[in-house]
Amino acid sequence: MDLKTKALIKSLWVFHAATSPCNNCDIEVLDLLTPRHDVERFGIILVGSVRHADVLLVTGVPNYKTAERIKKLYEQAPKPCFVVAIGNCACGRIMFQDSYNSPCPVDEIIPVHLYVPGCPPKPEAMIAGVVKLLEKLSGK
Amino acid sequence: MEDVLGRIREKFYEQIIKYEEKSPRRVYIEFAPQNIPEAVKFLFRDLNLRFATATAIDTPLGIEILYHFSYDPKGQMVSLRTFITDKKHPQIESIAPIIKGAEWIEREMWEMLGINLIGHPNLKHLLLIDDWPEGKFPLRKEK
Amino acid sequence: MKLLFNYLIFPGFLFSACAGLLAGWVDRKVTARLQWRVGPPWYQNFADVVKLFAKETILPEGAKATFLMSPYLGLLSASLVAMILGLSLQSATGFGGDLIVVLYLLVVPAIALIVGAASSGNPLASVGASREMKLVLGYELPFILAIICIIIKSGGSIALSSILNAQHIAGSYIASWSGVLAFIACILCMQAKLCLVPFDMSEAEQEIMGGALIEYSGLPLAIFKLTKAVLLYTVPLFLVVLFLGKDTSPIFLILKYIGILVVIILIKNTNPRLRIDQALRFFWGPVTVLALIAVVLALLGL
Numbered sequence: 289m290d291l292k293t294k295a296l297i298k299s300l301w302v303f304h305a306a307t308s309p310c311n312n313c314d315i316e317v318l319d320l321l322t323p324r325h326d327v328e329r330f331g332i333i334l335v336g337s338v339r340h341a342d343v344l345l346v347t348g349v350p351n352y353k354t355a356e357r358i359k360k361l362y363e364q365a366p367k368p369c370f371v372v373a374i375g376n377c378a379c380g381r382i383m384f385q386d387s388y389n390s391p392c393p394v395d396e397i398i399p400v401h402l403y404v405p406g407c408p409p410k411p412e413a414m415i416a417g418v419v420k421l422l423e424k425l426s427g428k
Numbered sequence: 429m430e431d432v433l434g435r436i437r438e439k440f441y442e443q444i445i446k447y448e449e450k451s452p453r454r455v456y457i458e459f460a461p462q463n464i465p466e467a468v469k470f471l472f473r474d475l476n477l478r479f480a481t482a483t484a485i486d487t488p489l490g491i492e493i494l495y496h497f498s499y500d501p502k503g504q505m506v507s508l509r510t511f512i513t514d515k516k517h518p519q520i521e522s523i524a525p526i527i528k529g530a531e532w533i534e535r536e537m538w539e540m541l542g543i544n545l546i547g548h549p550n551l552k553h554l555l556l557i558d559d560w561p562e563g564k565f566p567l568r569k570e571k
Numbered sequence: 572m573k574l575l576f577n578y579l580i581f582p583g584f585l586f587s588a589c590a591g592l593l594a595g596w597v598d599r600k601v602t603a604r605l606q607w608r609v610g611p612p613w614y615q616n617f618a619d620v621v622k623l624f625a626k627e628t629i630l631p632e633g634a635k636a637t638f639l640m641s642p643y644l645g646l647l648s649a650s651l652v653a654m655i656l657g658l659s660l661q662s663a664t665g666f667g668g669d670l671i672v673v674l675y676l677l678v679v680p681a682i683a684l685i686v687g688a689a690s691s692g693n694p695l696a697s698v699g700a701s702r703e704m705k706l707v708l709g710y711e712l713p714f715i716l717a718i719i720c721i722i723i724k725s726g727g728s729i730a731l732s733s734i735l736n737a738q739h740i741a742g743s744y745i746a747s748w749s750g751v752l753a754f755i756a757c758i759l760c761m762q763a764k765l766c767l768v769p770f771d772m773s774e775a776e777q778e779i780m781g782g783a784l785i786e787y788s789g790l791p792l793a794i795f796k797l798t799k800a801v802l803l804y805t806v807p808l809f810l811v812v813l814f815l816g817k818d819t820s821p822i823f824l825i826l827k828y829i830g831i832l833v834v835i836i837l838i839k840n841t842n843p844r845l846r847i848d849q850a851l852r853f854f855w856g857p858v859t860v861l862a863l864i865a866v867v868l869a870l871l872g873l
Contacts, residue, residue, distance in 0.1 A: 295621035298614070326608035328599070331615055337781030339629060339788040342622070352557045366627045366788040388566040389556065 289426055296342065296368065297422050299331040303341030303365070307358050307394070309348025312408040313375035317345055320411040327415070330422075343370050346400075349377040351389040355397055362398040370401040370421065374414065379403045432475050432499050432506065440467060446509075453502070456494075458509045461520050464495070467508055468523045471497050477506065479527050484537045486569045487511075491518050491541060512543065519544035540567040582657025584650035584801070591800030592616040594832055598803075601836050616800065623793035631786045633692025638786075641690070642794035645683030648676045649801040656808050659731040660819055670729045673809065674718060677764065680798050681707045684774070687791075688783035699782030702847045703773035706763055709854035710770075714760040716862035717753035721813050723869040724749065731812060738816035745814040749868035754814045756862040758831075761806050762838055763850070766799065769842040770850055807831040 302321075306314055320327060321334050335341055338361055350358055362371065373394050376382045381393045394400060401424075404417040433455060437447065443466075446458040459467055471477045477497040484493045490511040497506045512518040522545035524531045534545050535554040542565035545551060553560060577583055595616050603610025630638070652673050659665040681703060688700035722729055724744055725737040744750040763770035774782040784795060811827045845853070 291621060292625035295618045295625065298618040299622045323603075323606040323608045326603070326610075328603060328611055329609045331611055331618060335781065336775070336777055336779075337785040339786060340781060340784075340792065342626075353555075364629070366629050368626070 293425060297426055299342075300418075300422075301333055301335045301340055301342045303335055303338050303344055305338075305344050305346050305358060305361055307346060307348045307350040307354040307378075309375065309377060313347035313377070316408040316411060316414070317347065317374060320414050325411045325415065327418075330418070332418070338364050339366060341365050341369065343372055344398075345372050345374055346378050346394055346398075347374045349381050349384045349387070349390050350392070350394055350397060351387075352391055355391055358394070359397050371398055372402045372404060372417065372421070373400045374404045375409060376405055376407045379405050429501050430475075432477065432502075432504065435475065436467075436471070436506070439470060443467070453504045454507075455504065456507045456509050458511075461510045461512055464508065464510055465521050465523060465526065468495060469526055471506065471508070472527055475499075479529060480505070482530060482533045482537065484541055484543065486515075486541060486567060489513070491515065491543060493520065493537070493543070495523070517544065518542060519546055521546050522548040524548050539565070541565055542568060577658060578650065578654050582661070583654040584646075586657075587650060587653035587801045587804045588797050591797075591802070591804035592620070594803050595800055597832065598836050598839070602840055605840055616796075620793050620796055623796065624790060626789040628789035628791060629786075631692055634786065635690035635692070637686050637690045639791060641683045641687035642787075642791045642798070644686075645680035645798040646794050646801065648679035648683075649798050649805060652676045652809070653801055653805045656731070656805060656812060659735065660808075660812065660824070663732040663735065665730055665732045667728075667730045669731050670718070670722070670734070673731070674715065677802075677806065677809070678707065678711065680802060681764070683798070684783050684795070687787070687795075688785075691786040693786050695779045695781075696783055696785050698779050699773045699785070703783055705847050705851055706770060706773060709851045710760040710763040710858075713756045713854060713858040713862040714764075716859065716866055717756045717760070718813070720749055720753040720862065720865040720869045723866065735812060735816045735819065743815050743817040748873045749865045750814060752861050752865035752868070754810070756858050756865065757810055757814070758834060758838075759858050760854070761810060762835065763854070764806055765802055765835070767835065768839045769845045772844055772847055772850065807835070 304314070304317055319325070338344075344362065344365060346358065348354075362369070371394075373379050377384065378394050381387075381390060384390055402417050402421045404414050406413055436457065437444065440459075440463070443459060443463045444457055445460065448456040448458075450456065472479060477499050480496040480498045482493065482495045484491060490513040493510050493512065495508040497508070498504070499506065510520070512520060518541070520543060522530075522534055524534055524545075525547060531548070531550060532554055534548055535551060537543050538545055538548075538551055539553050539556055539560070552558075556566075579585060593613070593616070596611065596613055599615065600610040655665070655669055655673055659669070685700045685703050685707075688696040688703070691697075721734065721744060724747070725734045728734065728737075738744060745754050766774060772782075774784050779785075784792065787795060807828055810831055811824065815827045
């Protein structure tokens with residue numbers, strides 16, 4: 289494991305990209321970033337600009353308007369950038385499969401590296417998912 | 429603190445089709461579609477009720493539109509109900525010239541249910557994309 | 572050759588960058604402890620910088636030529652200040668007027684931020700640049716007034732070595748009425764110079780999505796972070812030289828630096844972020860008055 293991957297594992301900067309969610313998953317993501325769960329000990333900080341981001345936290349079902357925007361957001365993030373789909377809606381649009389306003393699930397627009405199911409997933413589930421992502425990164 | 433319900437009943441005595449009081453704080457008053465702008469003017473300008481939102485749904489009796497107004501000092505919610513029976517070409521006069529804040533909810537009512545709002549200043553798509561196919565209204569319950 | 576070693580390794584770029592990154596870690600750890608959480612490990616800032624080196628650099632379409640050049644401007648001048656201060660503490664080498672050189676070199680990182688943000692081609696970055704410009708206009712005035720107070724107290728000399736010598740003889744400048752007032756004014760101006768809360772409205776903002784640094788990614792962003800680290804080491808050291816310069820053996824130097832760092836962290840954790848007009852009113856109001864009183868008291872000999 290070279291120095292680049294080691295540094296990337298120890299310092300993941302997170303950007304919150306919501307594609308029309310019901311905001312429950314967003315509240316849980318905000319919960320994750322509060323002092324109670326303390327993700328800063330893993331080096332995870334919330335950044336304001338997508339150009340500083342290493343991880344895109346995608347929530348919600350993409351509709352026609354946000355599908356083009358999430359694609360542009362993904363292209364604006366400097367690679368290597370990982371996409372985490374948080375919540376049932378971002379993983380597979382469970383209830384909203386036949387919706388009139390949703391063209392496709394998130395992983396048909398941008399490549400997704402980690403799925404965290406739940407409605408909404410608990411912050412502990414998100415941390416477990418992040419640990420799995422870091423293990424996958426360090427193992428490869 | 430005034431008796432808004434009494435004043436509405438007194439002014440629109442002939443025009444109210446049905447007055448339903450689910451609880452002292454939740455009142456539904458039914459009007460015909462052509463009487464709505466006058467009633468809205470009275471509630472908004474003279475009684476100074478706060479316009480909360482408007483909702484619309486496709487029912488077997490016609491397209492039902494509800495305008496919700498709130499009397500904050502007593503915590504009362506007054507809803508004006510109206511049924512548009514012509515489902516082929518539904519239309520109603522827009523209240524956006526009276527209440528500026530109703531512009532966006534009326535745009536949503538038009539794009540989702542196809543209600544033609546007469547006199548609306550800016551009838552464009554709000555939530556759906558701009559090149560949504562014409563004549564396709566997602567929340568209509570057609571078989 | 573020795574000068575190159577001094578500039579690049581010790582006490583110039585490498586030493587000050589490492590010291591600054593460690594000081595930044597102390598800040599993050601103490602903040603975490605105050606919020607009843609654990610906080611990052613000691614190598615966190617180093618990992619951040621190495622990770623940024625490995626990311627790709629995206630050049631936005633509307634960016635001008637100075638977009639990639641301005642980060643290096645800030646880093647070069649900050650390390651130059653570190654070298655001058657380190658050498659004058661070590662062996663009293665310096666030249667007449669190096670106080671003025673340090674003063675204007677300390678403005679250059681802010682200018683690099685402004686130039687870089689203005690050449691980003693992003694409207695939010697220009698908001699950040701304008702805020703930073705107004706902030707520099709705000710805090711430079713009381714800062715220079717307080718430095719004038721020090722110059723008066725050391726008999727009109729503008730060389731760092733003679734300021735240090737005067738303090739060796741007469742005692743630290745902070746142990747006098749004018750010194751204390753000038754020190755307080757300098758602490759507040761230093762908080763703004765380091766872009767720390769409550770004066771970080773130009774960048775690192777949830778309000779304008781990263782503000783001045785919004786379009787930077789990869790290597791230029793790493794250079795900006797390194798510049799901030801070098802400044803975090805250099806500016807408190809500058810204050811130690813000016814105000815607390817009686818005992819400059821390494822142990823006391825480190826203790827005094829940690830003391831000023833504690834004051835910075837305290838102010839950072841107990842205050843919300845100010846708006847730019849509130850910050851301007853603050854600097855041109857109470858802080859300038861404080862610095863003026865310090866100058867008057869220094870003229871009277873107190």
